[in-house]
Amino acid sequence: MTKLTYFPGCSAHGTSEEFDSTLKLVMKSFDVQMEEIPDWNCCGATSAHVMTENLAMALPMRNLVLAERLKNKTMGIACASCYSRMKTTKAEIDANPELAQKINSTIVEEGEYHGDVDVKSMLQFFYEDIGLETIQSKVTYPLKGLKVACYYGCLLTRPAAITRFDSPEYPMSMDRIMAALGATPTEFDFKTECCGASFSISDTEIVLSLSGNILEMAQESGAHAIVVACPLCQSNLDMRQPDIDKLAGKKYNTPVLYLTQLMALAFGSPVKDLKPSKHIISIEPALAHIGEEIEIPQKKAKPKKAVAAESEVN
Amino acid sequence: MARVGVFVCFCGANIGDFVDIPAVVEETKKIKDVKYAIEYKYVCSDPGQQMIRDTIVDHRLTSIVVAACSPRMHEKTFRKALSDAGMNPYLLEVANIREHASWVHQKDKEAATEKSCDLIRMAVAKSIANEQLHEISVPVTKRALVIGGGIAGIQAALDIADARIPVTLVEKSPSIGGRMAQLDETFPTLDCSQCILTPRMVDVASHPYIELLPYSEVTELDGYVGNYKAKIKKKASFVNFDTCTGCGTCWQKCPVKVPNEFNMGVDKRKAIYSPFPQAVPNKPVIDAEHCTMLIKGKCGVCAKVCEKGSIDYEMKDEMIEREIGAVVVATGFDLWDPKPYEEYGVGRFKDVITSLEFERMVSANGPTGGVPVRPSDGNVPKNVVFIKCVGSRDEAKGIEYCSKVCCMYTAKHAILLHHKVHDSHAYVFYMDIRAAGKGYEEFVKRAQVETGATYLRGRVSKIYKKGDKLMVIGEDAQIGQVVEVEADMVVLATAIYPYKDNPDLARLLGISYDKYGFLSEAHPKLRPVETAKAGIFLAGCTQAPKDIPDSVAQASATAAKVCALFSGDTMKKDPMIASVNPEFCSGCENCVSVCPYQAIVTEEIPMGHGSEEVRTVSKINEGVCQGCGSCVAICRSMAIDLAGFTDMQIINEIVAI
Amino acid sequence: METELKDKIVSIEKPAIEAPPEWKPMIMGILCNWCSYAGSDLTGTSRIQYPPDIRIIRVPCSSRVDPWFIIKSLQAHADGVLISGCHPGDCHYISGNYYARRRFLVTKKLLNFVGLHEDRVQFSWVSAAEGAKFAQVVAKVSEDIRKMGPLHLYKKENTR
Numbered sequence A: 001m002t003k004l005t006y007f008p009g010c011s012a013h014g015t016s017e018e019f020d021s022t023l024k025l026v027m028k029s030f031d032v033q034m035e036e037i038p039d040w041n042c043c044g045a046t047s048a049h050v051m052t053e054n055l056a057m058a059l060p061m062r063n064l065v066l067a068e069r070l071k072n073k074t075m076g077i078a079c080a081s082c083y084s085r086m087k088t089t090k091a092e093i094d095a096n097p098e099l100a101q102k103i104n105s106t107i108v109e110e111g112e113y114h115g116d117v118d119v120k121s122m123l124q125f126f127y128e129d130i131g132l133e134t135i136q137s138k139v140t141y142p143l144k145g146l147k148v149a150c151y152y153g154c155l156l157t158r159p160a161a162i163t164r165f166d167s168p169e170y171p172m173s174m175d176r177i178m179a180a181l182g183a184t185p186t187e188f189d190f191k192t193e194c195c196g197a198s199f200s201i202s203d204t205e206i207v208l209s210l211s212g213n214i215l216e217m218a219q220e221s222g223a224h225a226i227v228v229a230c231p232l233c234q235s236n237l238d239m240r241q242p243d244i245d246k247l248a249g250k251k252y253n254t255p256v257l258y259l260t261q262l263m264a265l266a267f268g269s270p271v272k273d274l275k276p277s278k279h280i281i282s283i284e285p286a287l288a289h290i291g292e293e294i295e296i297p298q299k300k301a302k303p304k305k306a307v308a309a310e311s312e313v314n
Numbered sequence B: 001m002a003r004v005g006v007f008v009c010f011c012g013a014n015i016g017d018f019v020d021i022p023a024v025v026e027e028t029k030k031i032k033d034v035k036y037a038i039e040y041k042y043v044c045s046d047p048g049q050q051m052i053r054d055t056i057v058d059h060r061l062t063s064i065v066v067a068a069c070s071p072r073m074h075e076k077t078f079r080k081a082l083s084d085a086g087m088n089p090y091l092l093e094v095a096n097i098r099e100h101a102s103w104v105h106q107k108d109k110e111a112a113t114e115k116s117c118d119l120i121r122m123a124v125a126k127s128i129a130n131e132q133l134h135e136i137s138v139p140v141t142k143r144a145l146v147i148g149g150g151i152a153g154i155q156a157a158l159d160i161a162d163a164r165i166p167v168t169l170v171e172k173s174p175s176i177g178g179r180m181a182q183l184d185e186t187f188p189t190l191d192c193s194q195c196i197l198t199p200r201m202v203d204v205a206s207h208p209y210i211e212l213l214p215y216s217e218v219t220e221l222d223g224y225v226g227n228y229k230a231k232i233k234k235k236a237s238f239v240n241f242d243t244c245t246g247c248g249t250c251w252q253k254c255p256v257k258v259p260n261e262f263n264m265g266v267d268k269r270k271a272i273y274s275p276f277p278q279a280v281p282n283k284p285v286i287d288a289e290h291c292t293m294l295i296k297g298k299c300g301v302c303a304k305v306c307e308k309g310s311i312d313y314e315m316k317d318e319m320i321e322r323e324i325g326a327v328v329v330a331t332g333f334d335l336w337d338p339k340p341y342e343e344y345g346v347g348r349f350k351d352v353i354t355s356l357e358f359e360r361m362v363s364a365n366g367p368t369g370g371v372p373v374r375p376s377d378g379n380v381p382k383n384v385v386f387i388k389c390v391g392s393r394d395e396a397k398g399i400e401y402c403s404k405v406c407c408m409y410t411a412k413h414a415i416l417l418h419h420k421v422h423d424s425h426a427y428v429f430y431m432d433i434r435a436a437g438k439g440y441e442e443f444v445k446r447a448q449v450e451t452g453a454t455y456l457r458g459r460v461s462k463i464y465k466k467g468d469k470l471m472v473i474g475e476d477a478q479i480g481q482v483v484e485v486e487a488d489m490v491v492l493a494t495a496i497y498p499y500k501d502n503p504d505l506a507r508l509l510g511i512s513y514d515k516y517g518f519l520s521e522a523h524p525k526l527r528p529v530e531t532a533k534a535g536i537f538l539a540g541c542t543q544a545p546k547d548i549p550d551s552v553a554q555a556s557a558t559a560a561k562v563c564a565l566f567s568g569d570t571m572k573k574d575p576m577i578a579s580v581n582p583e584f585c586s587g588c589e590n591c592v593s594v595c596p597y598q599a600i601v602t603e604e605i606p607m608g609h610g611s612e613e614v615r616t617v618s619k620i621n622e623g624v625c626q627g628c629g630s631c632v633a634i635c636r637s638m639a640i641d642l643a644g645f646t647d648m649q650i651i652n653e654i655v656a657i
Numbered sequence C: 001m002e003t004e005l006k007d008k009i010v011s012i013e014k015p016a017i018e019a020p021p022e023w024k025p026m027i028m029g030i031l032c033n034w035c036s037y038a039g040s041d042l043t044g045t046s047r048i049q050y051p052p053d054i055r056i057i058r059v060p061c062s063s064r065v066d067p068w069f070i071i072k073s074l075q076a077h078a079d080g081v082l083i084s085g086c087h088p089g090d091c092h093y094i095s096g097n098y099y100a101r102r103r104f105l106v107t108k109k110l111l112n113f114v115g116l117h118e119d120r121v122q123f124s125w126v127s128a129a130e131g132a133k134f135a136q137v138v139a140k141v142s143e144d145i146r147k148m149g150p151l152h153l154y155k156k157e158n159t160r
Helices: A017-029 A053-069 A080-095 A097-110 A122-130 A132-137 A173-180 A204-220 A231-239 A241-248 A259-266 B021-029 B046-059 B071-084 B098-102 B109-128 B151-162 B178-182 B193-206 B249-253 B292-296 B301-305 B355-362 B406-420 B440-449 B502-509 B548-565 B590-594 B630-634 B647-655 C002-008 C036-045 C067-076 C096-113 C131-148
Strands: A002-007 A032-036 A074-077 A118-121 A147-150 A225-228 A256-258 B004-009 B034-040 B063-068 B092-096 B136-139 B144-147 B167-170 B210-213 B216-224 B227-234 B257-259 B268-270 B318-324 B326-329 B352-354 B383-390 B425-430 B454-457 B460-466 B469-476 B481-487 B489-494 B536-538 B570-573 B578-580 B600-608 B611-620 B640-642 C027-032 C054-059 C080-085 C121-125
Touching: A002 A053, A017 A032, A017 A256, A017 A259, A053 A080, A053 A097, A074 A080, A074 A122, A080 A097, A080 A118, A080 A231, A118 A122, A122 A132, A122 A173, A122 A259, A132 A173, A147 A173, A173 A259, A204 A225, A204 A231, A204 A241, A204 B460, A225 A231, A225 A259, A231 A241, A231 A256, A256 A259, B004 B021, B004 B046, B004 B109, B021 B034, B021 B109, B034 B046, B046 B063, B046 B071, B063 B071, B063 B109, B071 B092, B071 C036, B092 B098, B092 B109, B098 B109, B098 C036, B109 B647, B109 C054, B144 B151, B144 B318, B151 B167, B151 B178, B151 B193, B151 B210, B151 B326, B151 B548, B167 B216, B167 B227, B178 B193, B178 B355, B193 B210, B216 B502, B227 B326, B249 B301, B326 B502, B326 B548, B352 B355, B355 B406, B355 B489, B383 B406, B383 B469, B383 B481, B406 B425, B406 B440, B406 B489, B425 B469, B454 B469, B469 B489, B536 B548, B578 B611, B590 B600, B590 B630, B630 B640, B630 C096, B647 C054, B647 C067, C027 C036, C027 C067, C027 C131, C036 C054, C036 C080, C036 C131, C054 C131, C067 C080, C067 C096, C080 C096, C080 C131, C096 C121, C121 C131
Parallel strands: A002 A032, A002 A074, A074 A118, A147 A225, A225 A256, B004 B034, B004 B063, B063 B092, B144 B167, B144 B326, B167 B210, B326 B536, B352 B489, B383 B425, B383 B489, B425 B454, C027 C054, C027 C080, C080 C121
Antiparallel strands: B136 B570, B216 B227, B227 B318, B257 B268, B460 B469, B469 B481, B578 B640, B600 B611
């Protein structure tokens, strides 16, 4: 049995409860034991990281120090913001031991920082540590017929120099996991576009238009649902959808699912374990597509090319 | 017994006002070995030089010291004066009492005077150890090797050959012409590239002084300036060029299709092919990688249809050797791979293409007959977005330098698009417009005003697909807003980048290259066509990004350099070079490893004392040695010395004060 | 600054000799022809003033400088030696200054080992365009040597 240090972050115990619960189901199927960091604290993704540098690093560093006590190789983080704070802080203090010492001196009670725990997002953990083959082998209920647009958001693969995972502009890891589950990932160009989360409170208009763009493109790609790996992405795209609909003057009706919800489903959990009631946009209509035959786009007749006769070219 | 003459110059007031020259002369006269010392207002003047000449003869002087300005200023002048008086010019030493004393210690005459005396003492001491040196003559093989048959190589070859110097032109692909042959029309005049290039290509093929070796590569270069020996591999073409008429039946019948590199992969060519209709020589070659006859031994169609029986599947690579005196490297450029720009959908969106692909499409002899078409559906695009600086000037994803030609060819593409598709519209995203050149700014204006291309100053942040359109999101910095353009096609002005085998070529030739792989010139301003290795010159984009006029100008400059090098039967060379005393040489070969010019070789000499055994010693090639002295300082046996800067001369200087 | 420098001096040179009032330091400057010598010429052409303590020897390249020249200078009369060459990457002879740099690191270690203050021998990069920099370099070396005082160790009598 593998052990994984788990940092849930504030949303996993609140708005994204369904992420947390399905994550635990999925990990169980992989025989991974999740150990939640005792007495974990805020990651600092609130206003801390723009207000004071020291606090912005002290908060994640405390979590990192606590995580080291659990003696596991890897810490998996559910939320993309938490992941970004944790990973950025780790990169900075690992590169600058003096800074590390300075910050460490503000959290002496927790102990000393050694820097020997790997920080990964859950997506990264699935993709790198579990692997597509294992994922595929656990599938008992293939999601054939379900077309999904994978939305990574801005932080899971960026900044590339710090995350060192997948492509910063057009990542494919989640798409491949979806394919392994039997679902069909659509060609979705807005995978990493901004959803406007940082303006969630201060300027919701912007959030509505940016998130609206993402929904529009997802629909355009033919997806039945959007898949995400971050609670903030989920809440912005799901919770605000009625408002976005109003602004756009049309109904998107595109449910936003967590990667782990679909994994759990594919691994045999009943739909009720996905906690459908937690969603603003109902997930059932999308899930109803499972089992449908996906029509393979007909190969278009060879385009007429304004090609000069070959003999003339050569 | 040394008899040194010292001439102290006032340089008008330049030295005279800040150094007590009469006192210096008095002090100088006290130096042992100084037989004559005199001050003069301007030693460099004609009467001053006459005085030196007369004194040498009258006083039977054995070496001369002139205390005046920097030797970098007038050393040559005074050497000539010595020569004219029948004295070996290298018996001169200059004491720099102007730049190193009078001008830098203007507030302390006493110190400046004292320092001047010391500098003269040092020069006198050095001059006593000076030896008679004679200019070195190196024989010259009057044949030039030009590597690369693009416009730069063609121009260099023609200019050199027109001076009746034989040229061997080596081109790696089946035809000369290079990148310029791929272009449609050229900025800023829009004259057709093929029309101006092909006559030159024909000139090359028919020139009595040019030996054209297509489908060949240089594999080795030995020797030194004036005396190189090149090994050239003639790749097997599997076609006998002597009998082939270039009729084209073979490539019409060949069943194998391969992406056509001349058309940037926009269409296909055959496994037996001639790259383009105006190719020189217009003979096909068989691509051994793809020919089924050569891979599996099945097919043989080309041999069956060839009436002349020119196909020879048994042909092997052939190695030939040429003795040459100088090399012009003109290997051109490659395109930078825009793959890192994932946000532009490079590789995912078929209608995001590179500028050279666009160039091939709008080219009259191109794969689409001169009309741009969308690779995805073959439709003619209406709205085309051009993005400049893809790779260039982008430290994060690309390279730091400016590719120099993209501003101009993008303006050209905007105009050509308008010419080929009248109801089209061009949008150009740019960072800056760099249009320095004759008629260049006017040309960009033409694109903007006449053609009505929309120039948007800003970077593109993303391209996404909406239906069959490409949506281009970018910034228009001039109105400070994000703009979105609906495009049918996007053309990326990808950077000019050196060929990835440039470093290998540089190592083979013994010249240096920069961090990107561009070959390095000897001096960025004053020696832009020479390399640090004598007799090897650079032309065109192999050195740095350039447009056609610049490449042609540089190519002609290399020709002038080659002609100057070959102007006599021998070359004159500065005698201040290193030499090995084999008596002392222990054969450790440390000098061989530090020599930046590979001027040191080893040879075996008899042990001596009647023994039949041999030992290895170093030997310096005087044609190659540039006289840096690295080998002298590294030699632990003190077997090497540098003429003009011998250990004895320098030690004399050190202990003279 | 003064105490710092003295502290760096290894035991044999300590204490620094009290210099007689009329003492002036003598610095042997060995400059490469293409960059530093040209730079020193530019100092003159620009009329930039510097202490008159340096005597300059021209060599083709800093790689021509044999450690022997440095040691001989210090034995003979010099209180310090300045070697100057082209900036890294700018060597007229492609790579000579890199060899020079490595060689002088070792030479400095040797000199330190035999008891000389390591700042008696200094190395700098001065390009042909850096007239002002050359003056600064000479001023700095001169100031350092003045603080160290006359070099009396290993001086050979009657070397001249």
